[in-house]
Amino acid sequence: MVALLFILTIIGLIYGIGGNIANKYSKARSEEFERARAAGNVRNQRGPTVYDFKLTKGISILSTMAFVLFIVFWTFIIKIDGQSVGVITTPSGVKTEAYHTGWHFLLPWWEVHNMDKTVWVYTCAKSKKEGEKKLDDDAIWAPTSEGIKMGFDISASWRIDSKQASWIFQNVTPEDGDENSRYIWLEENVIRTKLKSSLALTVSEYTPIETYSMRRQEIQDKVYKKMKEDLKGWKIILDQIDIREVYYDSQYEKEIKNKKVQEQKALTLIEVTKQVSELLKQETIKKDIVIQTAQGEAEALKIKGQSINANPKIIELEWINKWDGALPTYMMGERTNMMMMLKPE
DSSP states (O other), rough: HHHHHHHHHHHHHHHHHHHHHHHHHHHHHHHHHHHHTTTTTTOSSSOGGGGGGGGHHHHHHHHHHHHHHHHHHHHHEEEEEEEEEEEEEEEEEEEEEOBOEEEEOOOOOEEEEEEEOOOEEEEOOOTTTTSOOOOOOOOOOEEEETEEEEEEEEEEEEEEGGHHHHHHHHSSSSSSTTTTHHHHHHHIIIIIIHHHHHHHHHTTOHHIIIIIITTTTHHHHHHHHHHHEEEEEEEETEEEEEEEEEEEEEEHHHHHHHHHHHHHHHHHHHHHHHHHHHHHHHHHHHHHHHHHHHHHHHHHHHHHHHHHHOHHHHHHHHHHHHHOOOOOOOEEEETTTOOEEEEOO
C-alpha cells in the first residue's frame, strides 16, 4: 500500500511539473496574442488564456502537497513488525515505554532500536553438533545425592519481556554494535549460569537411578520453576526446560556394567542352587519312602512272626489258602528231617 502511494505521488508530481511548464507557455502565448490583437493584427479570434490549464495547475499543487506529506510520513512515522519491539532513544535518554507492533509517531531527533522478542533456544549437549558451544562435551554435569556425577543434555526456551525491553537495552550492551550479541551475552552469562545452578541444586536431591529414569520429569519441572524465578530479575521470560538425555560418568557406567554382570552370575548360581536343592529334596523323599517301606515291611514281618509263634497252625492255614489243588512233589515228615518225594499219577 505504501509503495503504491509512493508511485502515485511520483506520477502526480511529474504530471504537475509538466502542467506548470504548460501553464507558463500558455501564459506567454496569451500575452503575445493580446498584444497582437491590440495592435490590430488579429481580428475576431480567441487566443489561449491562463485559465485553460487550471486543472493541470490544481493537479500539480495537489501532487506536490502529496509528495511533501509522503516525505513527512517517512520521516515522522515508523512501523514496528510483529517480531520486534522498538526502544526509543532521545537526546535526554532512553524512553521507558517501548513501541510495540504497529505504526508510531517518531520525532526527527529520536532514534528507534528494534529488539527481537521471539523465542530463543539455548542448548547444552554432549554432542558438539547439538550444543551452542562446539565442544566435544558441553553437557552439564551435576552430582547426585550419592555423590555420583550425572551428565545432562538440556535446553532452555526463553525470550525477553517485551514490556521491559527498554531496561534490557540500557543494562545489556551489545558487542561490536551487533544487536544479536546482546542476546548471546544473556545466554552465556545468565541462561547458562542459571541452568547449571538450578540443575545442580535439584539433582543433589535424587539418586543416580532416580535421575536417570524414574524422576526425570520431576527434576525437569523443578529446574523450570527455579529458573523462572531467577530470570525475573533479568526481565527474561522462560517458556520451557527440556532434559533431552541423561548420562552416567564413564567410570561409574563401567562399575554399573560390572555390577550387573556379577548380579547375573549370582542369579545364575542361585538358580543352580535351587535346582540342586530340589534334586536333594527329591532324593530325600525317595530315601524316606524306601525307609518307610522297609520299616513297614519289617513291622509286618514282626507282627506275622509273633502271630505264628502264638499260633503255629497259621502256617498250615496259609498253605491251604495258597494251595492250587496240585499235589506236592515232596513233603516233610513230622518230627523228622527226612523228605519223601511223591510220584505223581
